[in-house]
Amino acid sequence: MDETHRDRDAEGRARNARPRDGLGRPLPYGTPGVERQPEGVARTPEETLCEAQRLLDAGMPFHAHEVFEDAWKSRPVAERELWRGLAQLAVGLTHAARGNATGGARLLRRGAAALAEYGAARPHGIGVDGLIGWAGELAGRVEPGGGAADARRASAEPVDAAVEAPRLRPLEP
Incomplete structure (x- = not known):
């Protein structure tokens, strides 16, 4: 596909046919990329x-975010904040893995705040309290000026998304 051609549907919306890497970053046309998650899957x-856990474990949090986004849009209203919060955690990890420490930390904290109301309930077996703790710890480590690392190191070194992937459900003993 010609790089100047903008792939649009009949209404003019982008189709996003450009290949992407495992963190959702666009690759040059003609480059093999990671297969995108289908949209609108209930x-x-x-x-x-x-x-989502499979994608997180594979170091593909951007793609996990798309799975959570489908749930956010299709699940009952009472659960939407749960799925939105999980999507924000995945996007926060994506940004941290891309080297955007400030954006990553901000989204990790926003996602944790969205999950806070669900902690004690453990909806669908999700270890909400553990995810909130994971998000706060990772945000503190990657945020410029946060954690033990100096600001230059924290903002310059992306994290390994697969290594940092959270467990959505605690492993049973």
Whole structure:
């Protein structure tokens, strides 16, 4: 595809046909990329959590975010903040893995705040309290001026998304 051609649907919206890497960054046309998650898939909570965990473990939090976004848009209103918060955690990890420490930390904290109301309930077996702790700890480590690292190191070195991937559900003993 010609790089000057803008791939649009009949209404003029971008189709995003450009190949992407595992962190969702655009690659040059003609470059093999990571297969995108199909949009608008209505999954059960179990299917959503299994697919998102698989993607997180593979170091693909951007793609996990898309899975959570589908749940956010299709699940009952009472659960939407849960799925939105999980999507924000995945995007926060994406930004941290891309080297955007400030944006990553901000989204990790925003996602944790969205999950706070669900902590004690453990909806769908999700370890909400553990995710909130994970998000706060990672945000503190990557944020410029946060954690033990100096600001230059924190803002310059991306994290390894697969190594930092959270467990959505605690492992049973």
